[in-house]
Amino acid sequence: MKIRVAPSILSADFSNLGAEVIKVEKSGADLIHCDVMDGSFVEPITFGAQMVKSIRPHTMLPLDVHLMIEHPKTQIKFFADAGADIITVHYGACKKISDSYLKETLELIRSYGVRCGAAVNPDEDVENLFPIFPLCDLILLMTVFPGYGGQKYIKSVTPKIAKARKYADSIGLKELNIEVDGGITEKNFKTAKSAGANYLVAGSAIFNSKDMIMTMENFRNK
Numbered sequence: 720m721k722i723r724v725a726p727s728i729l730s731a732d733f734s735n736l737g738a739e740v741i742k743v744e745k746s747g748a749d750l751i752h753c754d755v756m757d758g759s760f761v762e763p764i765t766f767g768a769q770m771v772k773s774i775r776p777h778t779m780l781p782l783d784v785h786l787m788i789e790h791p792k793t794q795i796k797f798f799a800d801a802g803a804d805i806i807t808v809h810y811g812a813c814k815k816i817s818d819s820y821l822k823e824t825l826e827l828i829r830s831y832g833v834r835c836g837a838a839v840n841p842d843e844d845v846e847n848l849f850p851i852f853p854l855c856d857l858i859l860l861m862t863v864f865p866g867y868g869g870q871k872y873i874k875s876v877t878p879k880i881a882k883a884r885k886y887a888d889s890i891g892l893k894e895l896n897i898e899v900d901g902g903i904t905e906k907n908f909k910t911a912k913s914a915g916a917n918y919l920v921a922g923s924a925i926f927n928s929k930d931m932i933m934t935m936e937n938f939r940n941k
């Protein structure tokens with residue numbers, strides 16, 4: 720499967736996001752990962768759909784919007800209108816509302832012609848997502864607890880990546896994308912790749928790199 724590198728703008732200079740997005744695109748990014756945090760599902764607040772809309776004209780790359788928010792269904796319209804190409808919501812945020820909320824949210828995302836993803840935190844079983852695998856374009860396995868960039872990769876997630884890939888293959892979903900997010904560095908990306916991840920999100924490892932072209936090239940090809 721083709722490996723795609725998604726720099727997380729969480730580690731970019733928020734006062735200069737247009738230029739930051741142009742820089743990572745020129746340096747070889749495949750997607751732009753946008754971390755939306757609401758101060759409730761996770762402690763920090765980052766930005767909302769208005770920011771995604773402002774970034775949109777600065778890049779041709781797909782905008783990979785990661786919603787770390789409560790009640791995600793209420794926000795889908797705004798992010799779809801803002802130009803998101805992929806919208807990922809959290810299992811945990813949906814589950815606390817109702818058993819059917821995740822499925823309904825994924826269907827809503829699709830109804831806007833946007834690709835959809837579902838995420839689990841490091842302490843949530845990926846089996847929780849098995850029933851909705853066929854509805855998804857992407858499964859996001861958090862390799863840190865969401866909220867902050869620059870944390871350490873949680874090794875116990877690696878077998879979950881393999882489990883997700885194995886299950887997807889077993890039900891014929893050969894094209895399902897498996898994304899990892901959190902603590903991905905030049906030291907550990909191969910672990911996630913060989914377990915079956917093909918979308919690699921990285922914030923600090925890319926934005927703090929002395930040579931982001933080389934870092935992304937390594938992520939993709941090594």
Ligand code: DX5
Binds near residue numbers: 920
């Ligand atoms: C964490 C975010 C990640 C984060 C990754 O809550 O979802 O996308 O920005 O940053 P690094 O790569 O620095 O762990």
Ligand code: ZN
Binds near residue numbers: 727752753754785900
């Ligand atoms: Zn993220």
